[in-house]
Amino acid sequence: DARVTQTPRHKVTEMGQEVTMRCQPILGHNTVFWYRQTMMQGLELLAYFRNRAPLDDSGMPKDRFSAEMPDATLATLKIQPSEPRDSAVYFCASGLTQGAAGYTFGSGTRLTVV
């Protein structure tokens, strides 16, 4: 089965450090999403891309977060500097334009900032 691959699966870092999370979408999928999941806020849409171009990143704190797609096989989410409140599970999902088929999620990166 085709799958969305996220690395690392777990990350523990100290406050103030830079964190980079990576996502390899399913080959051929042209839409990529980043979500953040916490107990308090549930699933929040941070940003999404279509054909590598950012379409919406209004859910992302711009001062410290950045999302990019250097090429069609890699999406990155960076936090600099990280803060304890960034601790969460970050999910990447990919799919096709129109979204009628739904989107496929990766297994997530569990980030802990201490």
Add this chain to the structure above:
Amino acid sequence: AQSVTQLGSHVSVSEGALVLLRCNYSSSVPPYLFWYVQYPNQGLQLLLKYTSAATLVKGINGFEAEFKKSETSFHLTKPSAHMSDAAEYFCAVSDGVNNDMRFGAGTRLTVKP
């Protein structure tokens, strides 16, 4: 902008009983609607989707959902709960234009023996 509301953050049923998880949506255009399931420490898995074809949609693991436009609802049901159904369930909506998918707060399903 579209949104979904899931009624009940926790639902508990006995094994073999009917499962009913409620979802109401808000969308200014005909929506695409989805149900996802999340098992502990895993990502979300698509259960089923509605994309303007049949209003009764069948998914994996014996689940189904019915799109009711008049009630703006897309409730998830399963006739007989199994212990393995215990998980978190998310309803989601996309407008098919911007395609950003918005999720409800989730419903945790517990199945008692």
